[in-house]
Amino acid sequence: MNQMPPPATQPDRSTSVVGLAVLATLILGVAVWMYTQRPAASILGGAGSAVPSGATPSDLPGFQPDVWYLPDDDLLGFVEIPEGPFQMGGDPTTDRQAFENERWSPTAAQGTVSLPTFYISRFEVTVAQFAAFVGATGFNVGDATLQGRPNHPVSSVSWPDALAYTRWLDATLRESPQTPPALSQLLRDSWKVTLPSEAEWEKAARGTDGRIYPWGNAARSERANYQGEGTTPVGAYLCPDCPYGLLDMSGNVWEWTRSPYQPYPYDPANDREGLGDDALWVMRGGSFTDPERNARTATRGGGDPGARRPFMGFRVAISPS
Amino acid sequence: MSAARRRHPQRRRHASLQRPQTASRPAPSPSPLRLFWVPLALTLGLLLVSFVPRVQGNSVLVQSVWAAAGGLLVWQAVLFVRLRHSSAHRSFHTILRSQHYLQATLHTAVFAYWGYFWRPVYDHVWLLVAQLLFAYAFDMLLSWSRRDSYGLGFGPFPIIFSTNLFLWFRDDWFYLQFLMLAAGFMGKELVRWQRDGKRTHVFNPSAFSLGLFSLVLIATGTTDLTWGQDIASTLTLAPNIYLFLFVIGLVAMYFFSITLVAGSAAIVLFGSSALYGAVTGVPYFIDSEIPSAVFLGLHLLVTDPSTSPRTSLGKAIFGMLYGLGVFVLYAALGAIGVPTFYDKLLCVPLLNLSVQRIDRLVRSLQDNDVIARWRPDWTTARANLVHITVWVLFFSTMTAAGATDGRHRGDSVPFWEQACAEERPRACERLIQLETNYCGDNAGWACNELGRHYAAGTIVVADRDAALGFFSQACELRFQAGCVNLLDEGAPSRADPRALDFRLLLREAGPNLLEMPEPELHARACDHGWTFACDGSTE
Incomplete structure (x- = not known):
């Protein structure tokens, strides 16, 4: 390398002015650029999720885009389940596939649980419905949550995500003039949109005659999406013999409930006694990935509330507070 | 100088x-x-x-x-x-x-x-x-x-x-x-x-x-x-x-x-x-x-x-x-x-x-006589x-005096809880800051505590969305009280930290204590002022 003695010359003064101007411009430019890039302020961090355009189409047969993509019927897809008792749990004498965790008590395979009237949604919550919630609130969801087709069940939702949707739907239905009068009256009477309890879910799935599957006592693959390849549109599997006209109670996606996972017997008055430190919450119904055994109405899954999996979704209920 | x-x-x-003179005199430059x-x-x-x-x-x-x-x-x-x-x-x-x-x-x-x-x-x-x-x-x-x-x-x-x-x-x-x-x-x-x-x-x-x-x-x-x-x-x-x-x-x-x-x-x-x-x-x-x-x-x-x-x-x-x-x-x-x-x-x-x-x-x-008078004769x-x-x-x-490496009294969450309860200057603010850090580290206990603070609005401005957000975070970290608080917003419940939480809460600004045996963890928790951990039955 050619080395020279230090120069005697002074720096070119004219370049100082230009240089300082460049420096000032650089700083100003960076400041403006950073300002435009800054994330939305949030105490919990995160800028809110964007809703993919395909998740909220202008037209979705069977659903009302202007009513948060809820089903196009009188009660926005909610079905009344009348008050009364039903048999809860799995009885291995009549159902050889019953799991041990379905046993009611050391002395009884099943128990009788009486529930007041409640309402439960005919379909699982769809991608479009959940996208309407995310669009309205900027709620942060996982990357996969809204990637499905709009009429498929939303999946990859955690238990708190599902509850957040129910809180939003509750508040929205209370305030909106589009809410059918019957639902408005329920909400005024202190009913609440939430996840179904495990007992509510089981009663809605099996009715009061203790059937093993929603349609009867034998597995029928044309009635539900289990052992399949992926999710299917909600309600795609018709089930005329299912109680209350509910669809996809078996298969498609596992459904979160608002009940903590703990041993039976189930007490509808208090299902939070003696909770363990480590949270697991009940999910029901099996999914497209599961064998027929998990598609039974009495099957209980314990889900990590933080898990977001492509086979886990939910449906909503309206229950008395 | x-x-x-x-x-x-x-x-x-x-x-x-x-x-330049000895090593590399400039050659005629092309x-x-x-x-x-x-x-x-x-x-x-x-x-x-x-x-x-x-x-x-x-x-x-x-x-x-x-x-x-x-x-x-x-x-x-x-x-x-x-x-x-x-x-x-x-x-x-x-x-x-x-x-x-x-x-x-x-x-x-x-x-x-x-x-x-x-x-x-x-x-x-x-x-x-x-x-x-x-x-x-x-x-x-x-x-x-x-x-x-x-x-x-x-x-x-x-x-x-x-x-x-x-x-x-x-x-x-x-x-x-x-x-x-x-x-x-x-x-x-x-x-x-x-x-x-x-x-x-x-x-x-x-x-x-x-x-x-x-x-x-x-x-x-x-x-x-x-x-x-x-x-x-x-x-x-x-x-x-x-x-x-x-x-x-x-x-x-x-x-x-x-x-x-x-x-x-x-x-x-x-x-x-x-x-x-x-x-x-x-x-x-x-x-x-x-x-x-x-x-x-x-x-x-x-x-x-x-x-x-x-x-x-x-x-x-x-x-x-x-x-x-x-x-x-x-x-x-x-x-x-x-x-x-x-x-x-x-x-x-x-x-x-x-x-x-x-x-x-x-x-x-230095021009001042008084100061100029004291000049040690040092090189x-x-x-x-x-x-x-x-x-x-x-x-x-x-x-x-323990003011550099090692444990510091401010490492202890119970210390800040106590200081906050006694309304010491900025203690509540520090408690929130500490719990925010630990919640960010995935300590479900800390997230649930933050949720409680935002729900109650006593030491921070009440913010329902923030409270629900922190309860959700706690719940997703399988901290049971956080999940329960999502369902029952009225009177948020709390629970003691789990061993998993202690591995973060007790790290004293060092690495997480992932390998520490539980008895040792509880002894450390006791030192930090978690009184329930002083009970031998928790081990």
């Missing part, structure tokens, strides 16, 4: 003047601009770095390096053409300053030790190489744009290293790192003043760019684009980091007489912090008497001899002002909701600007050794 400081510049000057191959080679080196897997892993990073290299190439081309038309020539002269290569060595030691315990530092090595290549080329071109010769030495090393010891941008924003460096070099070259008869740069180059970009980051609320917060809080993952920095600092103190600057800053900070603690009953800096990153800063950021006062008294005043500046800024930034790690960065440029005033103040004080080198001795004694005392 110490004898050491006086001797070195002479040696350096000899080196730079003699080498072209006065042939040295342009050097910035070209550096730029090509920068382009090559873009092909290493670390950079290839992120497309924005690759584009950032290419954009930096592209900018340099355009500048070279324009400069080359302009100079060829004007028949100008450009050259190098060597500047081998010990303050450059020794400081760079010390910086490297810090990176090596810290990175051993915090992996992102080692992951950053290729980006440091890219920045060095960029810095040399940029500095060279900037210099040749304004004068004939570029002083080739180790100068860019401490600038790059000390910048990266405090702030670097995340991969998706790394182009801003190159701009930050560019601002530092431009500040060094362009913002100059006349000092002691010499035209010299006003600002410590790394502190200038750090200060400017800190202001921009604060003003635009974009701190999250950087690793700044993590950098400030992960130094303590390295065991005995204070002792390590102290030893590193001694080397700098011995060679560059920075003892008075660093020592007086540390003494002011320790003193102010202790005074605050004695008056209020709570520590000022949450979990330390001096944050480790500030301790690093007062050894390796504020001590640039070129931009600090030259007299002993001036250095002491400079250091004290730095200590005070950090102390005040920490509270001020916290009060306006800005990350407090900027405290050590923002005051350096202001202090650099005040150097001439400090020099004038010292001169006027500068001997004075430096005395200062170092005092500093060693002071640091040893602080260490013996």
